Amino acid sequence: MPLASERDASLREFAGYTMKRAFHVIQSDVNRVLEPLGLRMVSFSALVVIADNPGLRQSELAETLMIERPNLVLVLDTLERMGLITRNVAPEDRRALAIEPTAEGRRLCEAAKEEVRRHDRRMTQGLDECERADLIAALRRIESATAREENDG
Amino acid sequence: MPLASERDASLREFAGYTMKRAFHVIQSDVNRVLEPLGLRMVSFSALVVIADNPGLRQSELAETLMIERPNLVLVLDTLERMGLITRNVAPEDRRALAIEPTAEGRRLCEAAKEEVRRHDRRMTQGLDECERADLIAALRRIESATAREENDG
DNA sequence: TTTGAACTGTTACCATCTATAACCATTATT
DNA sequence: AATAATGGTTATAGATGGTAACAGTTCAAA
Numbered sequence: 001m002p003l004a005s006e007r008d009a010s011l012r013e014f015a016g017y018t019m020k021r022a023f024h025v026i027q028s029d030v031n032r033v034l035e036p037l038g039l040r041m042v043s044f045s046a047l048v049v050i051a052d053n054p055g056l057r058q059s060e061l062a063e064t065l066m067i068e069r070p071n072l073v074l075v076l077d078t079l080e081r082m083g084l085i086t087r088n089v090a091p092e093d094r095r096a097l098a099i100e101p102t103a104e105g106r107r108l109c110e111a112a113k114e115e116v117r118r119h120d121r122r123m124t125q126g127l128d129e130c131e132r133a134d135l136i137a138a139l140r141r142i143e144s145a146t147a148r149e150e151n152d153g
Numbered sequence: 154m155p156l157a158s159e160r161d162a163s164l165r166e167f168a169g170y171t172m173k174r175a176f177h178v179i180q181s182d183v184n185r186v187l188e189p190l191g192l193r194m195v196s197f198s199a200l201v202v203i204a205d206n207p208g209l210r211q212s213e214l215a216e217t218l219m220i221e222r223p224n225l226v227l228v229l230d231t232l233e234r235m236g237l238i239t240r241n242v243a244p245e246d247r248r249a250l251a252i253e254p255t256a257e258g259r260r261l262c263e264a265a266k267e268e269v270r271r272h273d274r275r276m277t278q279g280l281d282e283c284e285r286a287d288l289i290a291a292l293r294r295i296e297s298a299t300a301r302e303e304n305d306g
Numbered sequence: 307t308t309t310g311a312a313c314t315g316t317t318a319c320c321a322t323c324t325a326t327a328a329c330c331a332t333t334a335t336t
Numbered sequence: 337a338a339t340a341a342t343g344g345t346t347a348t349a350g351a352t353g354g355t356a357a358c359a360g361t362t363c364a365a366a
Contacts (some may be wrong), residue, residue: 007206007217010266011198014273015289016179020194021219022292023176024324026169031351040351041173045164053160059314064160066174068354073316087315095314095361113163120167126294134284135291136168139175141279177353195323212343221325226345240344248332248343 015142026123033119037112038082042067043075044112050085050101051109057096058087084108168295179276186272190265191235195220196228197265203238204254204262210243211250237261 011017030041039047042065049064050056056064062072076099079085084105090096101109124132164170183194192200195218202217203209209217215225229252232238237258243249254262277285 007209007213008198008202010201010205012289012293014269015277015285015292016176016183016194016269016273017198018289018292018296019172019176019179022295023169023172024219025296026172030169041169042352045161045170048163049161052163056160057314060160066177067352069315070317070355071353093314093362097315116167116169120169123295123298124168124291126298127291131287131291132168134287136165136171138277138280138284138288138291139168139171140165142175142276143171143178145276145279193322210343220323222344223326223346224324243343246333246343250344 029123030116030119033115034112037108037115039108039112043079044116046072046075047079047084047101047105047109048113050079050099051106054100055098057090057098059096061099079105182276183269183272186268187265190261190268192261192265196232197269199225199228200232200237200254200258200262201266203232203252204259207253208251211240211252214252232258 008017027041030044034040034044045065046061049061053060053064058072058076059069062069065072076085076087080087084102086100086102087097088100090098124135127135161170180194183197187193187197198218199214202214206213206217211225211229212222215222218225229238229240233240237255239253239255240250241253243251277288280288
């Protein structure tokens with residue numbers, strides 16, 4: 001009987017399949033790491049962008065994170081309820097809400113970033129610095145190649 | 154105002170975040186490609202492994218694809234209803250079901266593989282052959298690094 | 307200036323995916 | 337024979353992702 005690890009040999013030619021598996025373990029691990037802080041992968045990402053871009057509007061945040069506006073609402077509800085952010089009506093456009101991190105939000109953000117940094121190094125421990133940089137660069141090129149194609153269509 | 158593409162600069166140091174975004178576009182695209190064939194990413198993966206390993210049991214297939222057994226049931230129900238596979242009680246263990254691809258299943262599998270191959274090349278069009286191989290190798294190392302850690306824990 | 311289009315956040319809703327517990331039938335263990 | 341363990345299944349829950357529709361606001365055109 002072949003090893004379980006070889007039964008999917010045909011699928012290993014696809015970057016997509018291997019990425020799905022790698023991402024699955026990363027996602028599980030990062031959520032495990034963030035759970036004591038009351039964060040998930042998405043809310044963590046949102047919090048980091050908010051801390052880096054105070055005054056950002058929800059639609060801009062959604063665009064930045066590449067998620068749909070409706071799906072962002074509950075994420076921000078959670079962060080707001082945790083006292084990590086505030087939503088304030090933008091004076092120059094009363095439709096929009098400008099998001100601001102609270103002092104507590106900034107503190108938790110830094111702590112979470114440190115945890116996620118450790119997690120990320122652990123996930124890529126089989127790679128040297130150069131390979132790790134190449135991996136991230138390759139992933140970014142996949143993202144932009146697709147964006148290019150979407151613009152053509 | 155900073156570009157939307159730069160607002161998440163802090164997150165780009167994390168392989169996990171960049172992989173999430175890259176995988177998101179890959180997943181969307183492959184499902185779009187497979188949709189005319191009546192397949193999803195998971196059912197495609199299952200069909201390929203089944204075609205390569207006739208007689209495989211459901212629990213072995215679940216282990217191979219790294220998905221939980223209950224989640225495999227509906228996937229196989231679909232493939233069976235489409236006439237692509239059969240589930241037969243294993244003579245030597247009447248608890249187990251041995252999965253076999255039908256002729257039609259093998260045909261569709263080959264056609265789908267060809268489509269997915271084109272999709273995968275399109276997704277990695279920004280990479281040369283070497284970079285593409287390095288990417289897949291790096292992703293596999295992430296997977297196995299985590300497995301190693303889980304065994305330690 | 308007023309009508310209609312476009313945009314912002316929101317709600318409701320649906321489909322997919324993943325994980326867990328519990329169950330029945332069967333096999334293995336003792 | 338009694339008990340545990342295994343294989344497939346059902347039910348269920350939570351997270352995720354997407355669309356349609358709506359109220360309030362701003363913008364653009366007539």
